[in-house]
Amino acid sequence: MTTTIDKLWRTICGSADLVKDSGISALLANEAGNEEQIAIFHLPNSEEKIYAVGNYDPIGKANVLYRGIVGSIDDEPVVASPLYKQHFSLKTGQCLQEEHRIAVYPIRIENEQVQVFY
Amino acid sequence: MSTDKQLLKKFKVVVVGNGMVGHHFVEEMAQNTDYDITVLSAESRLAYDRVHLSEYFGGKTAEDLAMTTPEHYEELGVNFKTNAKVTAIDKVAKFVSTQSGETYHYDKLVLATGSYPFVPPIPGKDQDHCLVYRTIDDLEDIAASAKVSKVGVVIGGGLLGLEAANAIKQLGLKTHVVEFAPQLMGVQIDGGGGRLLRQKIEDLGVQVHTSKATSVIEKGNTSRYKLCFSDDTELETDLILFSAGIRPYDNLAREFDLAMGERGGIVVNNQCQTSDANIYAIGECALWNNFIFGLVAPGYAMAKVAAKHISGEEGEFTGADMSTKLKLMGVEVGSIGDAHGKTEGSLTYTYENQPEGVYKKIVVSADKKALLGAVLIGDTSEYDTLLQYMLNAIELPESPEGLILPMAADKPTLGVDALPDTATICSCHNVTKGDIIAAIDCGAVDVGQVKSGTKAGSGCGGCAALVKSVADNEFEKRGVEVKKDICEHFAYSRRELFDIISVEKIKTFDELLSAHGRGLGCEICKPVAASVLASVWNDYILKKPHLSLQDTNDTYLGNMQKDGTYSVVPRIAGGEITPDKLIVLGEVAKKYNLYTKITGGARVDLFGARVEQLPPIWKELVDAGFETGHAYGKSLRTVKSCVGSTWCRYGVQDSMTMAIDLEHRYKGLRAPHKIKFGVSGCTRECAEAQGKDIGIIATENGWNLFVGGNGGMKPRHGDLFATDLDDDTLVKYVDRILMFYVQTGDRLQRTSVWMDNLEGGLAYLQDVIMKDSLGINDVLEAQMEAIVGTYQCEWKTTIEDPEALKRFQPFVNSDKGDSNIQFVTEREQIRPARGAEKIAVTLIDTMENEIETADAVAEEA
């Protein structure tokens, strides 16, 4: 039995909570009681400036991606898993070294509020 | 079972003597299991490294020098007996008997009896404190005698005599060398070289007396003895060490009728057979082509040939090169081929620079096309090139003198391309240019790997520079750019970034990236920049601009474990801890339910802390007087130590205080890789200091310093760097070495690889640190002083900063904890749950849990 809930832009935190060139994690909870962990990265020098992806590292099998170092590989913004160092694209969620893909979430900053669409 | 029968049927090979060469023979022969090998050794121990015998005084023990062990021989299936001197051979019935009357049948007999020191027949030579220098037992006698002596004389100024003189000087005796001939090292070098060598050795405080024949040893007036010379002069001394040449142990050949040379030595043919085809002789007892080879490499070659011949394979001994390069009391000496210019029609070129103490001579053929020999004193940098010219008969350039003239503008350099593949590059391990190329074919990608794969350069180390240029040349030829860029964002090595950051006074990664890099950086260049910024400016590493550069371990000041939790490792300097502090650790571990383990680094690791638990845990620890142990950083980890002279019966220095002082001095220092120290209170080496980056071993007179040891995947013993240092000098040297390493090491390079990759290796590093050859020691010391002076405990700073504490909240928008972190119990402690053991839970509220446990503890208390 699944309840479908309409997705909408929901506020996660204030933009002051972001850490430049680094990540924080957040818990997405909806009315249906589902919970998901995401990693939010703030890269002011990159095109999109802010990204949200799943926090679960499918290779290391732990919720740690927000603690990875961010940067770029061939101009693609990436996070490196802090466990085994594979890179995941922050735009597509694709792992650059292995056949894995993590979820990506639409994210924006509105009136100094960080909002995710879920 | 028929093993016994099989053994009986096996072909029996008996080896007499278990010196270096006899042992090498056993290793070669044992590869073939068809033979039943028996080793009979006159010494009380199995083979050891005689070449490095003198290091026994530098802190090496008999075990360190051992080349094999009883267990190893048992594994090889080799029978052996020590204290078993062979006294008779029955060539017809084919058996040998030992002093104690045991007999051993052989099918093939191998004599590897080596040689013994020659003691000239001087009246008085057989008294106490008149010693020789050949075996470990001899060295033990010398050390014992030195304890009750003030003055020592070495009789004999050859290569070994000078090595012996160095040893007794290190033992603290006033040292003299007495030589019968008019010069030192007469075999290897010419008169001009000898003069200079003498001057240099005298500058070091060893008195040299040449053209002196000792006629009698009498009771002394001021010392134990006096030497009376034939010219009616005298010399007072307490200890006498004979080093007047060696004589082959050929008594068995003489008594049992094998062909001998006129002046001794057992005559052998190209297969190393003696005049009895079933008996072989190898090593220093063998006389080939009327010549005895007093070096180990030719002995090894003979051992190989004999083993091959016995097993029916082809092989021939065709002589060996006797060139040598060595450092005697810090003086570089090289001798190649015909050093004395004895070849008919040969011509010589000589260069002498008295003020700087350099002497060089080359001997060339009459047509000036071939190099025949050379003598180098004070500077042997051309040794490798010259040796290659001679060994490979490479045609000399137009003006051969350019090879040894210092400032010749167009100094002919021997391109390594000119060397044939058969050219020996490392003679200690017999590694040819072809072997190096083969190593690269097999995947070696840098000089370090070439060295570890081929062993080249790991003997005397004299060939290090040549190995590097041969390898680099090969890499270049293959289009392998010897690339040092750390990643796609910076076209620089760590070392270059270090220079850029310090010279341009760059303080943040952003500045560095915009001035010298591209893209956004990555997990490679960011931590490197962080480490260099920390070394140059020693800023608190979690200051805002540096925060995003750190590996998670540095950001959360703990080691991340597989489930995303961290370990908590407070510093326990030298492994010394009060009971009260130990109780605090136990209480904290219990309160937060952490898995607790004592580590190999002599401290206590607490595992399983969630990010949000780290600050409260550390607050309690810091309040109790602990500080961070930097277990997460590429920095100083631990200084392992024994209790030393304070408690141990054997200790000669206070290793504990030294260890604690060193640990506090260098804690927090950021480096290319982790750094470990060890300090032992005496040569028994209980702290295993030689397996550490910096190893310190107490001696009667101070400390011996070892550099470049490590455990891990490729364990390595450190190299002896300096001996008998006092406390201040020790710290000064370590300051300089570490700072030099921090500046020039590449990313993730341990000290061993770093040192191997320095052109010139250990000797070069010694020059930089002890002789200030780069003139940078003042700067290095000042930099270290600045870092030591600005140390702060990163945990203390973090828990006092509310802004920093935000980072430890698991979610920006919730107080819940990560439900994926789950533990089960094993041996009464937690461990991470494995996949199948995990239960799908809704998120537990850890904050609440924590308060509960805290209350429970408070209640109990």
Ligand SMILES: Cc1cc2nc3c(=O)[nH]c(=O)nc-3n(C[C@H](O)[C@H](O)[C@H](O)COP(=O)(O)OP(=O)(O)OC[C@H]3O[C@@H](n4cnc5c(N)ncnc54)[C@H](O)[C@@H]3O)c2cc1C
């Ligand atoms: C201080 C020192 C420094 C040296 N430095 C160098 C160097 O830098 N480079 C280099 O190439 N060489 C060096 N040498 C020389 C090198 O050590 C020798 O060439 C080498 O050890 C010879 O090996 P071997 O097995 O022939 O003889 P040894 O090592 O002498 O071994 C012979 C063994 O046979 C035993 N033996 C003798 N007679 C009997 C018997 N009847 N029954 C049973 N056992 C017997 C002896 O006790 C001895 O243990 C050095 C030597 C010394 C002493």
Ligand code: SF4
């Ligand atoms: S090294 Fe071993 S024997 Fe020597 S002082 Fe330390 S504990 Fe004692």
